[in-house]
Amino acid sequence: MFKNFGVVLPVTLFLTILFVSPSYSQGKTIKDGVFTIEQVAAGQGVYETNCKVCHDLKFYRDTWKGWIDKPLLNFYYMIVAEMPADNPGSLLDAEYTNIVANVLLEMGFPAGESNLDPNDGMDEIIIVAP
Numbered sequence: 181m182f183k184n185f186g187v188v189l190p191v192t193l194f195l196t197i198l199f200v201s202p203s204y205s206q207g208k209t210i211k212d213g214v215f216t217i218e219q220v221a222a223g224q225g226v227y228e229t230n231c232k233v234c235h236d237l238k239f240y241r242d243t244w245k246g247w248i249d250k251p252l253l254n255f256y257y258m259i260v261a262e263m264p265a266d267n268p269g270s271l272l273d274a275e276y277t278n279i280v281a282n283v284l285l286e287m288g289f290p291a292g293e294s295n296l297d298p299n300d301g302m303d304e305i306i307i308v309a310p
C-alpha cells in the first residue's frame with residue numbers, strides 16, 4: 181500500500197502545479213490601458229509627418245495578425261530599427277513611443293493611467309487581437 185506514495189505524491193504535486201500555474205502566467209496585454217491619452221496626442225502629429233504617407237490605419241489591421249502574442253517591445257523595436265522606411269531611426273525614442281501609443285488607440289485599444297515606456301515593462305506587455 182504505502183510503497184505507492186513515492187509515485188502518488190510527485191504526481192499530485194505535478195497536477196497541482198499544472199492547474200494552478202495558468203493564473204500566475206496571465207500577464208499584462210495591450211488591452212490593459214498601457215499608454216496615456218497625452219502620449220496619443222503627442223504621437224499624432226509625428227505619425228502624420230513621418231508615417232502616414234506610407235501607412236494608413238488599414239495597414240495595421242492587415243498586419244496585426246503577425247504581432248499577436250509577441251511583446252509590445254518587439255513592435256516598438258521593429259519600428260525604431262526600420263521605420264520610417266526612407267529614414268530609419270530618425271526620430272527620438274519618445275516620438276517612437278508616442279507613435280506606438282497612437283497606433284494602439286487607432287486600433288481600438290484603451291488609454292489608461294500609466295505611461296508607455298520602452299525601458300519599463302514594455303517587454304511584458306503582450307500584443308493581442310483587437
Ligand code: HEC
Nearest residue numbers: 227230231232233234235243244246259263264265266279
Ligand atoms: C517611405 C515609406 C514608409 C514610411 C514613411 C514608413 N514606412 Fe513602415 N513600412 C514601409 C514598408 C515598405 C514596410 C515593409 C513592407 C510592408 O510590410 O508593407 C513597412 C513596414 C512597417 C511595419 C511592419 C508591419 C508588419 O507587421 O509587417 C510597421 C509596424 C511600420 N512599417 C510602421 C511604420 C511607422 C510607425 C512609421 C513612421 C515612423 C513608418 N512605418 C513609416 C514603408 C514605410
